[in-house]
Amino acid sequence: MLLKAIKILLSFIILIFISCKTDSKENVIKKPNIILINVDDLGWKDLGFMGSSYYETPNIDALAKEGLVFTNAYAGAANCAPSRACLISGLNTPRHGVFTVSPSDRGHTKTRKLIPIKNTKHLNDTIYTLPEMLKSAGYITANFGKWHVGDNPLKQGFDINIGGSSRGNPGKNGYFSPYNIDYIKDGPKGEYLTDRLTKETISFVKKHKDTTFFIYLPYYTVHTPIMGKEHLIEKFKNKKGIDGQNNPKYAAMIASMDKNVGKLLAALKNNGLEEKTLVIFTSDNGGIRAISHQDPLKAGKGSYYEGGIRVPLIIKWPNNITANTITNQNVSNLDFYPTLQNIVQPEKRATLLDGLDLNPILKGEKIKSRDLVFHFPVYLQSYSKGHDGSRDSLFRTRPGSVIISGHWKLHHYFEDNALELYNLQDDISEKQNIADLHPKKADKLYKKLEAWRLKTKAPLPTEKNPDYSSEFEKQQKKHQ
Known part of the structure; x- marks a missing residue:
């Protein structure tokens, strides 16, 4: 009787093991x-x-x-x-x-x-x-x-x-x-x-x-x-x-x-x-x-x-x-x-x-809310001078960084240290720079941008180009 009981118990354990193994396979997400x-x-x-x-x-x-x-x-x-x-x-x-x-x-x-x-x-x-x-x-x-x-x-x-x-x-x-x-x-x-x-x-x-x-x-x-x-x-x-x-x-x-x-x-x-x-x-x-x-x-x-x-x-x-x-x-x-x-x-x-x-x-x-940051410490010339819709007719982008925080977007340009602030919810076309209207917001985003650049060790171009000529640049823009 004891031997029979042991056999029944072992059979039951094996069935449970097989059942659990089958269930685990079915539950695995491929x-x-x-x-x-x-x-x-x-x-x-x-x-x-x-x-x-x-x-x-x-x-x-x-x-x-x-x-x-x-x-x-x-x-x-x-x-x-x-x-x-x-x-x-x-x-x-x-x-x-x-x-x-x-x-x-x-x-x-x-x-x-x-x-x-x-x-x-x-x-x-x-x-x-x-x-x-x-x-x-x-x-x-x-x-x-x-x-x-x-x-x-x-x-x-x-x-x-x-x-x-x-x-x-x-x-x-x-x-x-x-x-x-x-x-x-x-x-x-x-x-x-x-x-x-x-x-x-x-x-x-x-x-x-x-x-x-x-x-x-x-x-x-x-x-x-x-x-x-x-x-x-x-x-x-x-x-x-x-x-x-x-x-x-x-x-x-x-x-x-x-x-x-x-x-x-x-x-x-x-x-x-x-x-x-x-x-x-x-x-x-x-x-x-x-x-x-x-x-x-x-x-x-x-x-x-x-x-x-x-x-x-x-x-x-x-x-x-x-x-x-x-x-x-x-x-x-x-x-x-x-x-x-x-x-x-x-x-x-x-x-x-x-x-x-x-x-x-x-x-x-x-x-969770987070900021999107872009860093571009280089130059990229225009495709179609005066028709790229960019800030500068000679370049699609001059060196700078950008941060998007919620609906707010801040551009920081390295050459002239200029800031552009836009509320993308109201102005998705980025037509009106409102940095002067919202100086606290611009300053807050700028500090976030600086902290991010420090954290990521983002390189900043600081050396002036000896070949630069404001007069030449003016003439080039004039001929657009």
Whole structure:
């Protein structure tokens, strides 16, 4: 009898163990596949769901309805390399030293009052990158497109790379095969680069659908040279433009990009991966104002007015994010790293990150109030002199820092120590500098900015440029 009782007890314990083990497996949340689409130079208002009536983006508009739209999303910087460095490292510009696309002394030497801080061209190899963190969490990582923060993404956390190197654009006539970019084989003559990168991405999805993957899809489009497919260019030539959005070649590029995003999203669905995949869609900085206006935002790429740093952002994560929702909370591409790190729980975590975890927002909650800070101790010459919408007709940006605190925004320029203060809730176009009307607010934000620069050891240009000529500068501005 005793032996029988022991056998029954052991059987019961085994059943409980098996039951608990099964329950634990069922309760484990599988890490999502992650796709981060980072379009190059796509403006805040260059999409239908953001208010454009000229550009046609039905697939991205549909994505917006399936996910969470961020109306106040910011890039980490106003032009390509520094913004991408912020996204990939999770660190603000003073921590990695990539302030611009090299060199830092852009524009005519006689129009620069200061010697700019020397620029770092690429992310240092010691920086623990976003793809490296995801590899630590068991992800297969792949890059399809523009890298621009190193010579080869394979050295900075990627298992697969198609088309990514130190190049910042596809080069002359570069959107049609034969290509000018590195790490890609030429396709059939006339093949469109955006189509090719998407084709490679979809092929990867099909091959690795039974794994957990991270895809970084930084399209070269819609960066210059502006080159679209002829039939689409003809289509938009016959469509009336509005409010500075009227370039048929640029519209053709956006249409092709949108079609390819649609192809990728369809591939996820067809391979049973839609419910298992977190998709982020954004841009690396504002659009070029000479090509496309972002009204009511001021200026464009390269400027630290809103048109240069606000970007479109959608995050879709089925069963985790409520579809067709909008948030106006201030976020930055610096936030992607900590957000994804908290989702995937890697073995090796990044210990220092400048962004915030956005998971509360993804769940419909509020995140703690924080400031967004931008530091640009270098020069960036104008695109279209007198037509960039910037403070200075000769430069998109002169050396300075910017802080956004709630609805308030303060610009501090190093050459003349000038301050510009705006209330973005009342004046999103940054038309009226109210620093003199609100000196206490300006002083408070300036002190916050100084404290941040001290904390991050942000370098300040203080050495005067001996070549500077006020008379020459005056003449240059006169001829605008």
